[in-house]
Amino acid sequence: MLAYARPLARLIGELEKLPGIGPKSAQRVAYHILRMPKSAALALAEAIAEVQEAVRFCSVCFNFSEDEVCSICRDPRRNKTTICVVAEPRDLIAIEKTGEHRGLYHVLHGVISPQDGIMPEQLRIRELLQRLDQSETAEVIVATNPTVEGDATALYLSKLLKPLGIKVTRLAHGLPLGADLDYADQATIISALQWRREM
């Protein structure tokens, strides 16, 4: 084992715990931070501390929010009758960027995966049901990824919601627009074929 100075070893150790960062990149990032001007390094440390202090879950949709209720849930122009259910906050961002969904969201914080100990109770499903109970929702769009777990979660939700008289839809998956068939990976082409529609 290389002998790092102890504080450096600690920083590398913490960085390694982050997703997508292996030992090599942790080391690179740590050296970078070490060489940064002190003000920049402190700004980074403060941002990390602040995100923990100031960001919490929106009490309605469970997206990250600075306030008790997030800006989307508070926005009076949003269509209150459709809720788009996503697995992760980053999925919400992706859909929101398109500007096409004018309804509300609900973030589950994961998908059902019994193998990893993630049962329906571990997700924000109970909260979704309570929310539907108290609102005028007519349609729930399930936007989980087309994986085995994403599909199972969507199915679980639709079994739960349909008896309540709510329309449940699922995002279609297919070829990315503007992309060449040539460059699409096989899984995408296969699913586009499966989900083809009549013209």
Next chain:
Amino acid sequence: MYIRRLCLAHFRNYELLEIRPSPGLNVLVGENGHGKSNLLEAIYMLATTKSFRATRDTDVIQKGNPDAVAFAEVVFDDGSSCDVEVTVSREDRKSARINGARADRVLDLLGMLNAVFFGALDLRLINGEPSARRRYMDLAIAQTSPKYGRDLAAFRRSLDQRNSVLREMRDNPEYDPGLDVWTDQMTTHGSAVMERRFAFTDELAKLAVKAYAELSGKREKLVVRYEPSLGVEPEPPLPLEKTGGVSSVYLAARVCYDIELARVREIEIRRGTSLIGPHRDDLRLSVDGMEARAFASQGQQRTVVLSLKLAEFEYLEQCVGRSPVMLLDDVMSDLDDDRRSRLLQRVRGKCQTFITCTNLRSFPQEVLSEATVFVVRDGAIETVTS
């Protein structure tokens, strides 16, 4: 299709190797442990991304090196060519290059180079557990259908997830964390797997029976039967227009799967595991009405496995419209002279073939005279004669 150039770097006992095989018969001769099988393994890995020795991928990396690379220039019947490359690394995930560009997934390599391999371990097809026969079906079908590979992966995932749910329910009888949902996922993907296995074994049975008759000089008869754990017998498939675009074999498998699962539901919960489905399928092999595993002689067993491999070869050829590369590891032992020459007869002039042996005497002179012979010695090719 054939391999025009093969290069290895730090692969098993090869430091660096570059050879230009002939489009026809290539004989690799050498003493035990000098690297004949390793060379076939590299070609196989370029075709399937996997090793045929049931070990970890990183085992192919030469001792003391960080990674192993296999590269081949593949030439198709129309004269066009394609470069394929696989890198196995101790540090990183396995990766592939197609025409020099890094592929998003290693699996994208499937379908570029097709190969059929036969080796001593393949006798497990007869003597081994049903899992060996499922593996044979799965690899063969996946080579012709990327969709099958994905259905199979999705089936296995939903099976694992469902087993976790069943264990949970066994230990916690009051609790149901969504068994139905996982049952649905498992039957959706599992029925797609069975559908393809039906179609495959149907074709395969015909081809294997023909190959066996040929190799044995029509003296014996082989029967190959797919035995799904559900016990469904496929009806002849209905035209797709009649079933709303869904295959009738799929529907039949699915209906049967659902019924059977409902029947064993309580037992599955009590045992905490999934009891029926493609993960319990088998392939039954018999020679002259007797189960091969229990009754066939050593030479007959070898002939059965060879027939299955030749059938796989023709199946691949039909599906992809070009001849795969044939990899025969040490096939000549155990076969009598007649079977040997019928085997060589069958591959001669038909496709690119690599055969390993320890002794050239197992080959008839007229076959040797048109073959390219590589002498393999301690991780290097010593001489080439053609």
